[in-house]
Amino acid sequence: MTIKTNIKTSGSWNAGDPDRPQWGFGTRQVAKYEYTDEKNRHLFFICKGTNADGEKVFRTQHINPLGYSERFESNELADILSGMGEAQPVPYRLHELVSSNAHEPVFIVEGEKDVETLRSLDLTATCNPFGALKWKDSFSQWLKDRDVVILPDNDERGEAHAKQVLQSVLPVAKSVRVIRLPGLPLKGDVTDWQEAGNSKAGLLALVAQQVPERPTPIIKIVPGELDRMADEAEDAFINAAVPIYVTGAGLVKVAKEQTQATNGAVVDAARTIPLSEDSLIDFLSRCSEWQKYDLKQKAWKRAHPDRNAAKILLSRDGEWRSPKLRGILTAPTLRPDGSVLLNPGYDQATGLYLASNLDLSSHPQNPSRSDAEAALTLLEGLLNGFPFASPASRSVALSALISPVVRGAIPQMPLHAVRAPTAGTGKSYLIDLASAIVSGHRAPVISAGSGEETDKRLGSALLGNPALLSIDNVNGQLGSDVLCQMVERPLIEIRPLGKSTLIKIESHCSVFATGNNIQLVEDMNRRTVLCSLDANMERPETRSFADSPFDLILKDRAKYVSAALTVVQAYISVGKPNSRRNLASFEDWSALVRSALIWLGKDDPCETMEDNRQNDPSVERLSNLVDAWQKRIGLNRPMTAAELKAEASSSEANTLDDPFYEALRAIAATKTHAIDPQRLGTFLSQNEGKVSNGLKIIKQGKSTKKWSLTKIN
Structure with missing residues (x-):
């Protein structure tokens, strides 16, 4: 259709609102969209432009329907007239919609530009005229029995518009899905998404993964039917995909938020909040309609959700049907099958909630060894200023950067500890780099206390489902029952502060520790890989990094997340050659992260575990005892703890340079430096059967405990 440029007036649809930008003199038109009816007959135009102040403005026009003689009679001579004439609003590209498959x-979508973007991908698309929040129920008739996909713009107005369209379309469409495109900038739309390199195939894949929306259910309030109302209430928020999940702490809601990093960048985050009665009622108000019978009007009338039904639902611990939440992530991760979890929100396959819109569009789909080598070089560049005591310590540092990112594929990972002889060497800063990659922030920390105090602090921290946690500045020994559980077991029991009951929590937290000459004791030895730093100077805090690795990460966090994923994905893609699973409790970490580093030519990070053992005072005490025992008493000679004390305290042997006497004193000395047989017996029970220097202590006798030393062949 040829359109002449004889235009009568501006036709700005903001003309009646002086506070809105106006289409006036000096406005430059940038786009013009024609609306037609279902038979492709002209109705009106939507014109978009930029006025003299640089503001976006809009106007409507229509083709003059009058013949030339009628135009003279009515004094409407222009070919194009302002406004819509007698036309009624219809969806954009209506004729293509009704004739499509x-x-x-x-x-x-929200605007005509986005419709044209989708048309260029050979997809059927439409929008309403006049922008967001202007969808009319009359538009929905054209979508009867169709599969509808709503693509909201990434802002509050876009979300509100999507909700308006959803409520209108749900009763008539065959199915309705709302797709929030990953990686969109604020106020971004599908055109931005497509221009960022995303494809039609990627969009259709998102559609296939999304669960269709459901109509708002009606729940009738009837006395004596609390169980039925509670069941229907749970069905309502499950079907509406309300962010309510089951954890060991009970029902929780996920609160999404945006925080500011130290460089001013906005970072996505989320946290869990225990679901209160009021919160549950609020959710039920939004995802269901409650009705109560009005005897006067003899009709069902809308009502508030029933509070008693909410109480019953909250009390059903162990019977909830909501999805189980394993953890909250702030960066894309690997699933156990090797695929990448990219889409924000709850992931059914893993039970993880991804609170991140990081753009990984440039991440390689099938990374090769050369991709992995380049990725590892990028990560190693962050470590150039750290004074590693050994190549194995550098491997532990690389694992610290990689493991939290691929945590979705690793049920358990060992504690990563960083030690140095003096303060200021960079221990905490190294953990901050790992945290910056996985979360965009410095590492959250707790301080270590006594064994029981550390357990309480760890338990309290775990209630918030942190992705990463560091026990900072440990002085001396580190050992804790809860800490052992955190790094080795997916499900742990903790007692929250102020409560007497234990609750079960599924921990997905990557745990770190730092300290000056930190000593890992007893069971923590085999659960820890140790990174040792040594600057060989009196005041290492006076050193500086050539570049600030922390700032480098924040400038392009997605690049470093992609690098961590690439190292492990590439190793998986080549068949995991020489995979090492021989690390009890951490088989998956060993088979993926540890093995990938060795595959790329790095030292084995598990070599540092022997350093842990050598520095464990309990190992040293046992070693000294069995050596002195063999020399003083010999093998296979049963003795009670009291008899061992008597032997060590005999007048011939009771000297400060006697190894056996000193070994018993190190184990069981009281405040008065006397050897306590009860303490000695406890130590022997705890170390029964442990092999040290080819020797082990065994128990003999039933009524009276006797101990002997035996040699292992």
């Missing part, structure tokens, strides 16, 4: 989805 009924088995293909229809995409609803």
Whole structure:
């Protein structure tokens, strides 16, 4: 259709609102969209432009329907007139919508530009005229029995518009899905998403993964039917995909938030909040309609959700049907099958909630060894200023950067500890780099206390489902029952502060520790890989990094997340050659992260475990005891703890340079430096059967405990 440029007036639809930008003199038109009816007959135009102040403005026009003689009579001579004339609003590209394949989805977007973007991908798309929040129920008739996909713009107005369209379309469409495109900038739309390199195939894959929306359910309040109302209430928020999940702490809601990093960048985050009665009622108000019978009007009338039904639902511990939440992530991760979890929100396959819109569009789909080598070089560049005591310590540092990112594929990972002889060497800063990659922030820390105090602090920290946690500045020994559970077991029991009951929590937290000459004792030895730093100077805090690795990460966090994923994905793609699973409790970490580093030519990070053992005072005490025992008493000679004390305290042997006497004193001395047989017996029971220097202590006798030393062949 040829359109002449004889235009009568501006036709700005903001003309009646002086506070809105106006289409006036000096406005430059940038786009013009024609609306037609279902038979492709002209109705009106939507014109978009930029006025003299640089503001976006809009106007409507229509083709003059009058013949030339009628125009002279009515004094409407222009070919194009302002406004819509007698036309009524219809969806954009209506004629294409009604003639499209009924088995293909229809995409609803916020503006005509986005419709044209989707048309260029050979997809059926439409929108309403006049922008967001202007969808009319009359538009929905054209979507009867169609599969509808709503693509909201990434802002509050876009979300509100999507909700308006959803409520209108749900009763008539065959199915409705709302797709929030990953990686969109604030106020971004599908055109931005497509221009960022995303494809039609990627969009259709998101559609296939998304669960269709459901109509708002009606729950009738009837006395004596609390169980039925509670069941229907739970069905309502499960079907509406309300962010309510089951954890060991009970029902929780996920609160998404945006925080500011130290460089001013906005970082996505989320946290869990125990679901209160009021919160549950609020959710039920939003995802269901409650009705109560009005005897006067003899009709069902809308009502508030029943509070008693909410109480019953909250009390059903162990019976909830909501999805189980394993953890909250702030960066894309690997699933156990090797695929990448990219889409924000709850992931059914893993039970993880991804609170991140990081753009990984440039991440390699099938990374090769050369991709992995380049990725590892990038990560190693962050470590150039650290004074590693050994190549194995550098491997532990690389594992610290990689493991939290691929945590979705690793049920358990060992504690990563960083030690140095003096303060200021960079221990905490190294953990901050790992945290910056996985979360965009410095590492959250707790301080170590006594064994029981550390357990309480760890338990309290775990209630918030942190992705990463560091026990900072440990002075001396580190050992804790809860800490052992955290790094070795997916499900742990903790007692929250102020409560007497234990609760079970599924921990997905990557745990770190730092300290000057930190000593890992007893069971923590085999659960820890140790990174040793040594600057060989009196005041290492006076050193500085050539570049600030922390700032480098924050400038392009997605690049470093992609690098961590690439190292492990590439190793998986080549078949995991020489995979090492021989690390009890941490088989998956060993088979993926540890083995990938060795595959790329790095030292084995598990070599540092022997350093842990050598520095464990309990190992040293046992070693000294069995050596002195063999020399003083010999093998296979049963003795009670009291008899061992008597032997060590005999007048011939009771000297400060006697190894056996000193070994018993190190184990069981009281405040008065006397050897306590009860303490000695406890130590022997705890170390029964442990092999040290080819020797082990065994128990003999039933009524009276006797101990002897035996040699291992």
